[in-house]
Amino acid sequence: MRIELLSPAEMGEADKRAIEAGPFDGIGLMHNAGAAIAREVLARYPAAGPVHVLCGPGNNGGDGYVVARLLAESGAAVSLWASGPPRAGSDAAIAAAECPLEPLPLADFSAAPGSIVVDALYGAGLSKPLDGEAARAVERVAGLGLPVVAVDLPSGISGDSGRATGPAFYAELTVTFARKKPGHLLMPGRGHCGEVVVADIGIGDAVIGGLQVRTFENGPALWLTALPVPDVDTHKYRRGHVGVFSGGPASTGAARLSALAAARSGAGAVTVLSPANALMVNAAHLTSIMLRKIDDTAELEAFLAERRPSALVLGPGFGVGEKARDFALAVLGAQGGVEGLVLDADGLTAFRQQPDLLFAAAAPKDGPALVLTPHDGEFARLFPDLATDEVLSKPERARKAAARCHGIVIAKGPDTVIAAPDGRAAINANGAPWLATAGSGDVLAGLVAGLLAQGMPAFEAACAAVWMHAEAGSHFGPGLIAEDLPLALVPVLRALIAEP
Missing domain, CATH: 3.40.50.10260 (YjeF N-terminal domain)
Structure with missing residues (x-):
C-alpha cells in the first residue's frame, strides 16, 4: 500500500x-x-x-x-x-x-x-x-x-x-x-x-x-512494524499496565469501557482508579480488571510509585473540574515509568478555561506523551482560534494543535486525522458509521492507552488505535453498541498479528 x-x-x-x-x-x-x-x-x-x-x-x-x-x-x-x-x-x-x-x-x-x-x-x-x-x-x-x-x-x-x-x-x-x-x-x-x-x-x-511527504493514509503499512507482539517468555507487567480513572457512582460505565479496550489491546494489566463512593459499583462489574481507590493526588502519586502504570486514561465519565485538572497534571509530571496520558471527553473539557496549563505540562521532552482525542466541539474548546480558521484544512488544524499542545491530537470524525508535533499527519479512511454511538470514543481512548502501555510510540499507537477501532466497527456492522467493540477488536488484532 x-x-x-x-x-x-x-x-x-x-x-x-x-x-x-x-x-x-x-x-x-x-x-x-x-x-x-x-x-x-x-x-x-x-x-x-x-x-x-x-x-x-x-x-x-x-x-x-x-x-x-x-x-x-x-x-x-x-x-x-x-x-x-x-x-x-x-x-x-x-x-x-x-x-x-x-x-x-x-x-x-x-x-x-x-x-x-x-x-x-x-x-x-x-x-x-x-x-x-x-x-x-x-x-x-x-x-x-x-x-x-x-x-x-x-x-x-x-x-x-x-x-x-x-x-x-x-x-x-x-x-x-x-x-x-x-x-x-x-x-x-x-x-x-x-x-x-x-x-x-x-x-x-x-x-x-x-519529496519528504508528511501526510499519510492511515493503515497498517504506516505502523504495523511497531505493533507490539508478546515474546514467548513475556509476563503481564512486561505487556504494560494501564490505569483508567473512573467517575462517580452514576458515571462508571465509560471508564470500564476504556479499561476493557485497553485489556483487549494486549495490555497485561489494567486497573480502574475509582473514587471511594464508586468502588462497590465498579467492583460489581469487574473481573479480570483490577480496582484501586483514588480520591486525591496523594493517593494517585502513591499508585504511580507503587504500581508503575505505563499509560493512563482520564476523562470518560470523570466529570469536569479541578480534580480532573489536578490528576492530569500529576500524571504528566510523573517521573519514570509512565509512557503516556490519554485525555478524552471530560478530561479535555476540564482545561477549556486553562488550555495553556495543560500544554505547558506536556512540554518537557522526557515526560509522558500526551494524546488528546477531541471531537469537533472539544477541539474548539481547547483550540478556538484554529477551529474557526476557515482557511486551514483539517490536517493543518490538527498539526498546529499538536505542535501547540506538545502531544498527539486525534481529531475525530468520519475523516479522523491524527497529527504529531513534528508535522506528521495521517488521515483515516476506514471510518464506519456504526461507530456513531455513545461510548465508542471511550473504547478508542482505552485502545490508545493499551498500545502505549505496551511500548508503541505515541503517534503510531494513536494511528493504529483509530484504524483498529474503525475496522472493528465495520466488521461488526449494524446493531453495534459500544459494549460490543472490545470483543470485536479480537479478530482485527488476530489478523494484524498474523500478517507477514
Missing part, C-alpha cells in the same frame, strides 16, 4: 521531478494518464451509451483530450466539450492537437439519460468555486443522474482540504495518479469521489520519496 498523500503542490513537484528524471516527458505522462482513465471507462461501462468528455484549459483537460481520442479510437461514441482552449505550447495543447474530435463549447453542454460523463475540467488544483458554464454542467449532470468518472479529483473539490466551496461533481469513479491527495479522504471530498483508483503513470517511488 502506497500511503503517502500528496497535496496538489507536491503532485506538481512530483510531475516536474519525474519529467526531469525520465523516461517520460510531460506529454508522455499525459498519454499514460489518459490511457489509464480510458481503460477504466471501457472496463466498467462496456455497454454504455455516449461518453461526454468535459475538458478544462489546464493539464486536467489535457488528460481529457487523450481520453476522448482513445475512446473514439476504440469505437465508442464520444462528444468533447471544452471550457476554453489550452495554453499555447503546453502539454494540454499538444494533447488537444492530437485529438481528432472537434470540441464543442461547454456552455452548450447537453446529454441524454444513459450517457457517461468524464470530468476532466479542473481536478485537484482548483482553488476557487466552480461558476458559470462549469457550475451549470455540474447541475445538468446531477439532474440527469449520469455516472461520472472524475480525472484526478471531482471538479469543485479541493485537493488539499476536501472542501466543496460551490457546485461539485459526484463521481462513481475517480482515477488519480501516483498517489492519492488529502481531498480524496477528507470530507466532504471523500463522499464525492466514489471509488478511487490510483494509476501508475510513470512517476516512480524514488520521486515520491524525495
Whole structure:
C-alpha cells in the first residue's frame, strides 16, 4: 500500500521531478494518464451509451483530450466539450492537437439519460468555486443522474482540504495518479469521489520519496512494524499496565469501557482508579480488571510509585473540574515509568478555561506523551482560534494543535486525522458509521492507552488505535453498541498479528 498523500503542490513537484528524471516527458505522462482513465471507462461501462468528455484549459483537460481520442479510437461514441482552449505550447495543447474530435463549447453542454460523463475540467488544483458554464454542467449532470468518472479529483473539490466551496461533481469513479491527495479522504471530498483508483503513470517511488511527504493514509503499512507482539517468555507487567480513572457512582460505565479496550489491546494489566463512593459499583462489574481507590493526588502519586502504570486514561465519565485538572497534571509530571496520558471527553473539557496549563505540562521532552482525542466541539474548546480558521484544512488544524499542545491530537470524525508535533499527519479512511454511538470514543481512548502501555510510540499507537477501532466497527456492522467493540477488536488484532 502506497500511503503517502500528496497535496496538489507536491503532485506538481512530483510531475516536474519525474519529467526531469525520465523516461517520460510531460506529454508522455499525459498519454499514460489518459490511457489509464480510458481503460477504466471501457472496463466498467462496456455497454454504455455516449461518453461526454468535459475538458478544462489546464493539464486536467489535457488528460481529457487523450481520453476522448482513445475512446473514439476504440469505437465508442464520444462528444468533447471544452471550457476554453489550452495554453499555447503546453502539454494540454499538444494533447488537444492530437485529438481528432472537434470540441464543442461547454456552455452548450447537453446529454441524454444513459450517457457517461468524464470530468476532466479542473481536478485537484482548483482553488476557487466552480461558476458559470462549469457550475451549470455540474447541475445538468446531477439532474440527469449520469455516472461520472472524475480525472484526478471531482471538479469543485479541493485537493488539499476536501472542501466543496460551490457546485461539485459526484463521481462513481475517480482515477488519480501516483498517489492519492488529502481531498480524496477528507470530507466532504471523500463522499464525492466514489471509488478511487490510483494509476501508475510513470512517476516512480524514488520521486515520491524525495519529496519528504508528511501526510499519510492511515493503515497498517504506516505502523504495523511497531505493533507490539508478546515474546514467548513475556509476563503481564512486561505487556504494560494501564490505569483508567473512573467517575462517580452514576458515571462508571465509560471508564470500564476504556479499561476493557485497553485489556483487549494486549495490555497485561489494567486497573480502574475509582473514587471511594464508586468502588462497590465498579467492583460489581469487574473481573479480570483490577480496582484501586483514588480520591486525591496523594493517593494517585502513591499508585504511580507503587504500581508503575505505563499509560493512563482520564476523562470518560470523570466529570469536569479541578480534580480532573489536578490528576492530569500529576500524571504528566510523573517521573519514570509512565509512557503516556490519554485525555478524552471530560478530561479535555476540564482545561477549556486553562488550555495553556495543560500544554505547558506536556512540554518537557522526557515526560509522558500526551494524546488528546477531541471531537469537533472539544477541539474548539481547547483550540478556538484554529477551529474557526476557515482557511486551514483539517490536517493543518490538527498539526498546529499538536505542535501547540506538545502531544498527539486525534481529531475525530468520519475523516479522523491524527497529527504529531513534528508535522506528521495521517488521515483515516476506514471510518464506519456504526461507530456513531455513545461510548465508542471511550473504547478508542482505552485502545490508545493499551498500545502505549505496551511500548508503541505515541503517534503510531494513536494511528493504529483509530484504524483498529474503525475496522472493528465495520466488521461488526449494524446493531453495534459500544459494549460490543472490545470483543470485536479480537479478530482485527488476530489478523494484524498474523500478517507477514
